[in-house]
Amino acid sequence: MKHLKLLFAAALITLTAVSCKKTTPYTPPPAISAISFYDAIPDAPALSIYLDNSKISPDSSKYKSVLPYATAYSGSRQIIAYKGNDKKFSQAVTLKQGLFYSAFLTGKYATPEVVLLEDSLTNPPTAKANIRFVNMSVGAPALDLGVNDGTTVVSNRLYKANSAYTAINGNKQYTFVIRTHGETVAKVTLPSVNISTGHNYTIWARGVYTATDATALGADIVLNY
Structure with a gap:
């Protein structure tokens, strides 16, 4: 569990450092969650996965791919999949502060969906x-x-x-x-x-x-x- 805590800590340190400059009033850092992605669409081509405007996968994600946890702002977000420059689907999800999630892209390519699971990562x-x-x-x-x-x-x-x-x-x-x-x-x-x-x-x-x-x-x- 230690490296997962460090994931949050690193994100918060970065955000806090930006918000604590002397020239600007202090603003509390935003709420942070973590999310991983599983490509479970058997007939899909390689896709690029985004969370709002942030690209999650450095390269195109293929069927059976698993993307490790990435930090994300909590709240209402859009999971979006592109094939090249074409948006293939998007789905709104809600991420709660301090929680870890697994997002499964599933179904058939013609009618895909996202199943979001909350990960209870207890020792x-x-x-x-x-x-x-x-x-x-x-x-x-x-x-x-x-x-x-x-x-x-x-x-x-x-x-x-x-x-x-x-x-x-x-x-x-x-x-x-x-x-x-x-x-x-x-x-x-x-x-x-x-x-x-x-x-x-x-x-x-x-x-x-x-x-x-x-x-x-x-x-x-x-x-x-």
Whole structure:
């Protein structure tokens, strides 16, 4: 959590320094939030992501891309996606002071939308890590997140729904699987990964549930902190 606090601190120091010049009256620094972006639109071309007039992605964001947390002014903001110079879509979101968010660009390219999730980045219990599951697979029914030993970690997440962060044993190797809710056969098996104690992770299902090509149902794991 330390580097996330430093993210806010650096932004506030910069803003405070500007507002504390002797030639101008003191103005309290504006409220700050943090937001990350997930490109979950399977059939979209590379897009440039903006928050109001500020470009978030240094290069064009492609399907499956994850952009790390960036500081942003709190309040009402517009998330905008461009293909080249053409605005493809925009959506208003509200960011609350001091909170962290994940913005998922999802749906089909013809009818995209943004799903904004509030990230509760609390420290896990001793010797544990926190796992959150997000279902962003277009057309998917309820999905479960499990482990290849048959254990279920998160159950019954509908499309565009997320779970709370769930504590699991840390410093341990896991092979996570995605199953259709109530079934035992894995639809997706993720590569084996070591989950480190003291960290928060997001596992997100993506793609088109019924597809069999490059846009088929898949999943990735992201280290939140």
